[in-house]
Amino acid sequence: MKTVNQKGWFFVLPVLVLVAFNALIPMMTVVNYSVQETFGDNVFFWEGLGWFEQLLNSERFYAALGRQFMFTGIILAIEVPLGIIIALSMPRQGFWVPVCLVLMALPMLIPWNVVGAMWNIFTLPDIGLLGYLMNTTLGINYDMTQDPVAAWVTIVTMDVWHWTSLVVLLSYAGIVSIPDAYYQAAKIDGASNWAVFRYIQLPKMKTVLTIAILLRFMDSFNIYTEPFVLTGGGPGNSTTLLSIDLVKIALGQFDLGPAAAMSLIYFAITLLVSWVFYTVMTKDDAQ
Amino acid sequence: MAKITLSNLKHSYMPNPSGPADYALKEIDLDWEDGGAYALLGPSGCGKSTLLNIISGLLVPSEGRILFDDVDVTPQPPDKRNIAQVFQFPVIYDTMSVYDNLAFPLRNRGVDAARVDARVREIAEMLDVTEMLGTKAAGLSPDNKQKISMGRGLVRDDVNVVMFDEPLTVIDPHLKWKLRSKLKELHQRVRATMIYVTHDQTEALTFADQVVVMQDGEIVQIGTPVELFERPQHTFVGHFIGSPGMNVLPCEVRDGGAFLGGAHVALEGAVTPGDGVVQLGIRPEFVSLGTAGMPARVARVADVGRHSVVDAVLGDVTVKAIVEGPVPEQGAEVHVAFKPEQTRVYRDGWLATEAGQ
Numbered sequence A: 001m002k003t004v005n006q007k008g009w010f011f012v013l014p015v016l017v018l019v020a021f022n023a024l025i026p027m028m029t030v031v032n033y034s035v036q037e038t039f040g041d042n043v044f045f046w047e048g049l050g051w052f053e054q055l056l057n058s059e060r061f062y063a064a065l066g067r068q069f070m071f072t073g074i075i076l077a078i079e080v081p082l083g084i085i086i087a088l089s090m091p092r093q094g095f096w097v098p099v100c101l102v103l104m105a106l107p108m109l110i111p112w113n114v115v116g117a118m119w120n121i122f123t124l125p126d127i128g129l130l131g132y133l134m135n136t137t138l139g140i141n142y143d144m145t146q147d148p149v150a151a152w153v154t155i156v157t158m159d160v161w162h163w164t165s166l167v168v169l170l171s172y173a174g175i176v177s178i179p180d181a182y183y184q185a186a187k188i189d190g191a192s193n194w195a196v197f198r199y200i201q202l203p204k205m206k207t208v209l210t211i212a213i214l215l216r217f218m219d220s221f222n223i224y225t226e227p228f229v230l231t232g233g234g235p236g237n238s239t240t241l242l243s244i245d246l247v248k249i250a251l252g253q254f255d256l257g258p259a260a261a262m263s264l265i266y267f268a269i270t271l272l273v274s275w276v277f278y279t280v281m282t283k284d285d286a287q
Numbered sequence B: 001m002a003k004i005t006l007s008n009l010k011h012s013y014m015p016n017p018s019g020p021a022d023y024a025l026k027e028i029d030l031d032w033e034d035g036g037a038y039a040l041l042g043p044s045g046c047g048k049s050t051l052l053n054i055i056s057g058l059l060v061p062s063e064g065r066i067l068f069d070d071v072d073v074t075p076q077p078p079d080k081r082n083i084a085q086v087f088q089f090p091v092i093y094d095t096m097s098v099y100d101n102l103a104f105p106l107r108n109r110g111v112d113a114a115r116v117d118a119r120v121r122e123i124a125e126m127l128d129v130t131e132m133l134g135t136k137a138a139g140l141s142p143d144n145k146q147k148i149s150m151g152r153g154l155v156r157d158d159v160n161v162v163m164f165d166e167p168l169t170v171i172d173p174h175l176k177w178k179l180r181s182k183l184k185e186l187h188q189r190v191r192a193t194m195i196y197v198t199h200d201q202t203e204a205l206t207f208a209d210q211v212v213v214m215q216d217g218e219i220v221q222i223g224t225p226v227e228l229f230e231r232p233q234h235t236f237v238g239h240f241i242g243s244p245g246m247n248v249l250p251c252e253v254r255d256g257g258a259f260l261g262g263a264h265v266a267l268e269g270a271v272t273p274g275d276g277v278v279q280l281g282i283r284p285e286f287v288s289l290g291t292a293g294m295p296a297r298v299a300r301v302a303d304v305g306r307h308s309v310v311d312a313v314l315g316d317v318t319v320k321a322i323v324e325g326p327v328p329e330q331g332a333e334v335h336v337a338f339k340p341e342q343t344r345v346y347r348d349g350w351l352a353t354e355a356g357q
Helices: A008-034 A050-056 A059-089 A096-109 A112-123 A129-137 A148-176 A180-188 A193-221 A225-230 A242-252 A256-286 B048-056 B098-108 B113-127 B142-154 B173-190 B201-207 B225-230 B235-240
Strands: A036-038 A044-046 B004-011 B025-032 B037-041 B063-068 B083-086 B161-165 B193-198 B210-215 B218-223 B247-250 B252-254 B257-260 B263-265 B278-282 B287-290 B294-303 B308-314 B317-323 B333-338 B344-347
Touching (some): A008 A256, A050 A256, A059 A242, A096 A148, A112 A129, A112 A148, A148 A225, A180 A193, A180 B048, A180 B083, A193 A256, A225 A242, B025 B048, B037 B048, B048 B161, B083 B142, B113 B173, B173 B193, B173 B201, B218 B225, B235 B278, B247 B317, B257 B278, B287 B308, B308 B333
Parallel strands (some): B037 B193, B161 B193
Antiparallel strands (some): B004 B063, B210 B218, B247 B278, B257 B263, B278 B344, B287 B333, B294 B333
């Protein structure tokens, strides 16, 4: 007869408690808010699914969501290919390897709000080095506080500067793990540089690249601090991404119910996209 | 297919080599005949992989030339030389099917689809992988992966030489003999020049018609497996090939005869004149224990299956002997005799007796 040992549950308990306190309980309070209305003084009224209904019919939400997808789409389209190109052109042995790695890691070590503040000062048209140079020396009209296009160019550039390194470092780890024999065999087989990339380097980078894209998607989709410090969501609402809009509703307007409903939908979208992407990318390996 | 000539080849991995010690390859002069099956045998670090990479063009030698059919190819890159190489760890293109893997070298050279198809099927047939053609190469077992990487080398019918760099290292022991005989069979079918690099004497001796033995960047002896076994030109060859290797014993040479611990030892032929440190070389296979010969004491007996290896102490040296059938006990007093036609003198490591009649 098979003995049943239930002791295993006991060892899972600490993790369960941890997850409960840092994820489940905070999340449930949000769920709680999302179905109620309050006017302060800790008095709540039952609202049902009203906030969700209102949100899904709100133009403002779709506009912010659209901007959010646009931002994530643009930075992924730039950072992933750029990261791969940089990783491919980095030296694989010798003196310059640690130098390159440290240079690459530097932007990632800077706190988010500092990055926002840095780029704000750097690009201000009157006092910023870049802003001043562009407007006076080069004669290009560039003012991210007035012009939505300039604002977008600035937040995208800032994100590329801050986070391309992540893609570079992960891709680089994938590339250096390829044994020399693969390159030698490809040379003997007469493979072009493109074929070497397509059939050797890219397949070997696939796992790390999946993780890199997933991390960049989640991070950029939830981005708040940097654009908030840089543009504050402006000019107008042009750079009001989903998280900035959410904070405006929750703390600016103190609409806890709608903000909670929005948080849940926001979370659901992030989770869904990540899950679909990961499932599709790892489908082949499971076979 | 081509005859390959290595002329005054030297290679150093250092930018400014000063002495012979800085060279991974010291002065190699060698001809590989068209269609031959060669093995390059030597211990790790003897320069055999360096030599292989120079022939394939992955390395450019510091000095000397490589000729394919008397055409100098020294400056040519690997893809221009029309060679094929199979590596220690199987190299396959994970995302491609077995078929596409085999077709890859042909497609890269712009061969038309019908020809590619015919060649791929022919090679797959030879390697017994026809039923795997449609599957993804990533999921194959190591021995099948290694077969596919061999196939990529053989699929081109214009290859000058196929080189194997210790190709059986990662293969399970019970599959090694299978792949080894497959290789031999392939050589007989395609008749391409093949060079097989290994440190495993069994692999070298079973595969090759001619074995090139290397040590410290130098070629010590070139010969058939039988020649290497029966008449090693250097004590290194004698010791490296064979299990256990040749007995190399300190001896004295005077009046044209050899003496071991004062006793006269009959040799295959006359000792060539010269100065240097002399040693006696005799394979354990040709040492017999009996009632005649030099007195010795049995120090150790190892039963290795088909026969036993007996360590006999003779004065202050130990002689290994291979004994079939009943063996003397440890500590027993025996008499050791050497077969004269297999007993030789080596001077400074090199053979110093004339061949007997």
